[in-house]
Amino acid sequence: MLGGPVEFVYAGLPILTVLVGSVVLYWIRSRFWDARGAKWYTATLLVGGVWMLALAGYVLATDPTRQRQLAVLARTFGILSLVVWSLFLSRYTGTQLHRRRWFRALAALASVSFPVLAVTNGFHGLLYTGWVQASTPFPHTFGVFGPAYAAVVALVAAVNGYAFFVLVRYLLSTPNQSDVRITAVVLAGLSIPVAELLGVAGVFPADGIGHAGYGALPFVTLATVGLFRFSLLDVRPVARNTVIGDLRDPVLVLDGDSRVVDFNRASSRIWSGLETHVGDPFETVCPTLAERLTLPDGEASTSAQVVLSVDGSDRHFSVTVSRTEQATNGVGWYSVLLRDVTELERSRWQLEKQNDRLDQVASTISHDLRNPINVADGNTELLRTMIDDDGIPPERVADAADKLAKTRETHERMEEIIDDVLTIAREGKTVEDTERLSLVAVAREAWGNVGTGDAALTITGDRTLRAERSKLLRIFENLFRNSVEHGSTGSQNSGRSDDSVDHGPAEVTVEVGPTPDGFFVTDDGPGIPESHHENVFEYGYTTTDQGTGLGLSIVRTMAESHGWTVELDDSHDGTRFVFDTSGESRSADARDESAAP
Structure with missing residues (x-):
């Protein structure tokens, strides 16, 4: 019979701990049995369950001799449960303490010392110097410990304390653990020694009873939550x-x-x-x-x-x-x-572009140069037929001169094509060395290199570009030349015409300015026909007899060699080219970052 509410609590808490532990064991067995460390944790709960049953039996027993026996049994399995818990911590943290001889020796000594001393206590009296019969708050018998008990407690504290220290050190050194689970596991490890210390300090009403067992319920609850509910066991600790x-x-x-x-x-x-x-x-x-x-x-x-x-x-x-x-x-x-592999992918992309350019070079040499050569051969053949043994008849001199002029123009066109093809082949390779350049400064310099006539340049803002100076100048020069020659009737025949658009008014205004991701070049000329928007950057694209069709192809090639892209903005009046330079900026930043110590 229970003597009152205090005895009910002292007996009921261990029994409740056994019930909770049984539910946890079933849950682990059915859902986490294959999880790493689950079997070691189960062993801790099983040994602790015997501890709790012995503790409950001690409180409920009325015979002093039976109480002494159950008190020794409870202390023995309490020590064993702490040793098994230490072995689990060794397994979990990956320190493999249980494989070290000194730890195994201490764990074995801690496990057997108390029961051996308890059985032989009648011969030496080192573990218990005597037993006391108390009547409040309920009848119970407790032992007066001798010097050997302090040694056993110190040994168990050393084994369990070191293993717990290893756990805390591991958790604190692993940044990816949740604060909730860390707190739960740490509080679980502290609950049993804290309960014992509170009992020794007289916080609990029953003197002499080992109160460590009353920290087992929060231990089971918190350890299970931290280890299984939040899958702490699923995180590999080793190295x-x-x-x-x-x-x-x-x-x-x-x-x-x-x-x-x-x-x-x-x-x-x-x-x-x-x-x-x-x-x-x-x-x-x-x-x-x-x-x-x-x-x-x-x-x-x-x-x-x-x-x-x-x-x-x-x-x-x-x-x-x-x-x-x-x-x-x-x-x-x-x-x-x-x-x-961003840099590798960028290099692969640029290599593909370079291969495409080489294919276009071969196509240009085999096709575009063959046409003017055929024209030159035809004019030469006509001249040969005009000449007889007495020379060219006077009435055909003008015709012969015209044929020679056409042959000279054809040769000049061939030279232009060769120059542009060489530009694509030589300058299309990936830019490695760049410098920070002012958009305004380079645009104005390029404008001065081109015969612009009555055209006007407007720059709306500045930004810094990472580029190779000569190639950036060539981009602007080709675009400015394209705008001036195709946007002004006054200069349409005053030089070579690289690419074609319909001719417009006598004057054209070219505008350059920054965008969030690069810059733009636009003019207020008649623009490019909508039907030609998709192929304006293709090699050989032109609608005039004078153009090589490579001017805008060179612009695209120069841009791609920097990792940029260029597009024709068909929503704008006139002709507007938009450059996205963010690809080169990201790559340059990545190179700077990788080079940083």
């Missing part, structure tokens, strides 16, 4: 701080259920707030990446290419997924390694 944490490439770790269980600092640059999503499904945390990846079934790795936004810029990543087996249970884990 992750040095092997993964310091890698400059993003790394994600997925469990067998495709949940994100770990990551390194580099991953946080791509996915902010990752620490709040540990344990969440991969497709929820990283939807774009998950959509492109296929997790491997066997030992082979899978790979993919993906574009992700990093600090507001698109970066290209090569992704490799590898599967590993846990040695303890064979459950598959996945490591997702992302390599930033």
